[in-house]
Amino acid sequence: MNAISSPSRRLSLRLGALLTVMVASTGLWAQAPVPAAANTLPQAPIRLIVPFTPGTGIDLIARTIGPRLSERLGRPVVVDNRAGASGNIGTEAVVRAAPNGSTLLVTVNTLVMNAALYPQLPFDPVKDLTPVTLTSWGQLILVAHPKTGFKTATDLVTAARQAPGRINYGSPGVGTPHHLSMELFKATAGVFVTHIPYRGTGPALTDLLGGQIETMFLPIHVALPHVKTGRLVALGIGSDKRHPLLPELPTLAEAKAGNVSVDMWYGIFAPPGTPPDLVALYNREIRDILLSDEVKKAFQVQGMDPSGSTAAEFKTLVEADAKRWAGLIKTQGITAN
The missing domain is CATH 3.40.190.150 (Bordetella uptake gene, domain 1)
Structure with missing residues (x-):
């Protein structure tokens, strides 16, 4: 039996972990080397x-x-x-x-x-x-509800030019990165879509999934599960490069749908x-x-x-x-x- 797998070694590790929990929960701190400057805190x-x-x-x-x-x-x-x-x-x-x-x-x-x-x-x-x-x-990615029929960011741009203001986009509120990213998209793509502000990402996402709004920018980790299940369509990423979590998704610049790099x-x-x-x-x-x-x-x-x-x-x-x-x-x- 080697030292790593020995009962005494396992017991020592468990006692060490228990001591760490006890110390953290009581607010008492074991003596351990800390940076000298920390003593001024x-x-x-x-x-x-x-x-x-x-x-x-x-x-x-x-x-x-x-x-x-x-x-x-x-x-x-x-x-x-x-x-x-x-x-x-x-x-x-x-x-x-x-x-x-x-x-x-x-x-x-x-x-x-x-x-x-x-x-x-x-x-x-x-x-x-x-x-x-x-x-x-x-990173933020531009997504749309499947009922729109949009498959690419170019599809969104084309539809927005044909019917200015008819397409609604959501955001967690005025001034959020989601909101201003879409405003940058509008400015650089030369389109107009209507802003519907919400109080938080949750309500906006709920309405997007329900089809009450057509599109919005979402953080990649928020959008990804819904993209994978087909409840949302990823149109492009607002970055200067693609992301490993969605390597097939082009940047908006690659899609020729506005110059949007909003990392x-x-x-x-x-x-x-x-x-x-x-x-x-x-x-x-x-x-x-x-x-x-x-x-x-x-x-x-x-x-x-x-x-x-x-x-x-x-x-x-x-x-x-x-x-x-x-x-x-x-x-x-x-x-x-």
Whole structure:
């Protein structure tokens, strides 16, 4: 009998796992090497604020990273969902939080869209946060209900040109990536389809599956099960390259149906004024977490590609994306009302 399969070895592993659960549940933490900068963090739990409901891709990121960050820093980490106002409620909570490393924002590029859509906000979603790191990229695909008869994105463009405004598309709400992606599609394809905003992806998807609306952009992991069962037809992906989960699906540019590359970035921010050493700490630890095969698999099955960055690189990305979407919102006359 080798050491790995011995009863004493198995008992040791089980006791170790049990101790980990007991320690985590009681809030007591075993002595383990942690980065020196972590000693400057408050003893209170670290909050990962998600400005959207549980079950979203952003929530998945927080709940995947959270336990691993807790292990590495020797601090409890909790996920705090603060949904509402297109993410602005949770975002403002982080903007107003103490810059001591105890609060982080886990969000998506809706953040920069909101900066242009809500000019009367008492804070600037871009300028009033400290970028920490990019965590991943996600893709949106253009889908349609089978009753439309659309097989390709070109079919949709042709139908929309023949009957402007007759085709309805849904979104989880004004200013969401789903909404603005379709507005970019409309602008670059030279078509007009009517926007039907919903309160969340769930209701919009329900009406799409029921045929009450004809088309919309959906995250690839949300659409994929329905595409595979034939309840939805995938028309194209809003990216500059095809995706391994749907390798046969062309990009919208390949389909000559508009110049739409709307990859969604996901990332982590800290409150304004967070000390550089704490930003560097979180950047380093989270980027290491993203390299884990287990984390990569958890992300990829949801259609997200893990990707870290330096804090400076992430800041540059955020600022450039903010300008891009501000331009589209102004050109298309999009408002949050």
